[in-house]
Amino acid sequence: MATLVAAQKSRVSGSALEAALDELRHLLGEARVSTAMAVREHHGRDESWHPTMPPDAVIFPETTEEVAAAVTISAAYGIPIIPYGTGTSLEGHVAALEGGITIDLTRMNKIVRVSPEDLDCTVQAGVTRKQLNEYLRDTGLFFPIDPGADASLGGMAATRASGTNAVRYGTMRENVLGLTVVLSDGRTIKTGGRARKSSAGYDLTRLFVGSEGTLGIMTEVTLKLYGIPEAVSAAVCTFSSLEGAVDTVIQTIQSSIPMARIELLDDAQMDAINRYSKLDYPVAPTLFFEFHGTEASVKEQAEQVRAIAEEQGGGGFQWAVTQEERTRLWNARHMAYYAALALRPGARGLTSDVCVPISELARCITETKQDLAKSTLQGTLVGHVGDGNFHMLYLIDPENPAELAEAEALHERLVHRAIACGGTCTGEHGIGYGKIPFLQAEHGAAVSVMRQLKRALDPSNILNPGKIVRM
Structure with a gap:
């Protein structure tokens, strides 16, 4: 199937973009600033069924200081910024809904520090989980969060990922001790620390974990480690x-x-x-x-x-x-x-990600399978059921409106079923722009508080705009 590229409404003027790119080339060099269509399209899609929405340009910083300088330049011209890890997300997180500049963090792949005696480490955001575990192999330690894909640890923190080991070791929420974050105005802050508990002020680490690049760009992550059993x-x-x-x-x-x-x-x-x-x-x-x-x-x-x-x-x-x-x-x-x-060769997957209390798991799965049996669609079910999280994957041709509408209707029915029994619309994939309506259904008035936080930290709405909450 040909790449499906969606129509976009870019807020970036040509003159502002060119001026910003000139400054970015001076900062990073020509080789680390790309406007090639193939590069842009690659960075405008993830693993989901959502159509490709390419940015206007892609840059490749290697340090926190370069990210901060790039954000400062982009902010001066009002250009949206979309962070990119490995592109394995599933809710359109990397789509450039309003154009802008994608910051590809894959070159930020250094393991900064490992402290075996304290069971923790600090890594740059572009380090992947497999890379970290390969590095740790001879220490007797490992990092257990395993979403399946070899995702970047910054991306895993940004989406509050979990995976197959979550029933024993928890999710990224429980395993991130601290962060280095670049804010929308280019300031750099550090949250949390290496202590296993703290009562010092607001828990900014938990605020940024799961924020999907809408409140700041994570450049370093401090993580818990565990002894190999x-x-x-x-x-x-x-x-x-x-x-x-x-x-x-x-x-x-x-x-x-x-x-x-x-x-x-x-x-x-x-x-x-x-x-x-x-x-x-x-x-x-x-x-x-x-x-x-x-x-x-x-x-x-x-x-x-x-x-x-x-x-x-x-x-x-x-x-x-x-x-x-x-x-x-x-x-x-x-x-x-x-x-x-x-x-189904050529199909894309519209995948659910509900998580429910364990006592509701049987009913939720049974009713979901019954809905699929009554439909015309083909689908599969897989789940990290030890913590009540499961995925129903509907195979669709995203260019077939009837199939897409049927899959979306089944998905909506499933999500509302999960919410009604005390569950959530997303156990680990995040909101992106694909699940924004369900966030409102799940949290109601609390979404307005999320919007206030977004305005406070990103008043110009340049950080991954259109994700989690609409402004």
């Missing part, structure tokens, strides 16, 4: 029904078994994974488990979960104990999105 074991278990798989998750969590990962995949997603990753798992609702701890505790956890699963119709446990076996298993899980897209 003594023993790790993974297993795959198939079920005769989706309800049995979900009830197994609920009983496991309510029994306080300290799981590292519990991932649910429906029969359609398992079929997609088998085809894409050349595996031969049964085409049935399936749970992927991972257990961390001592040899004895891992064995005990596995036996407890196996007993629960068997009571719910689960069977055919396949164990993955060696690193190679676990890597193969989790690589297949991480490729689930691309495996689903491959079921």
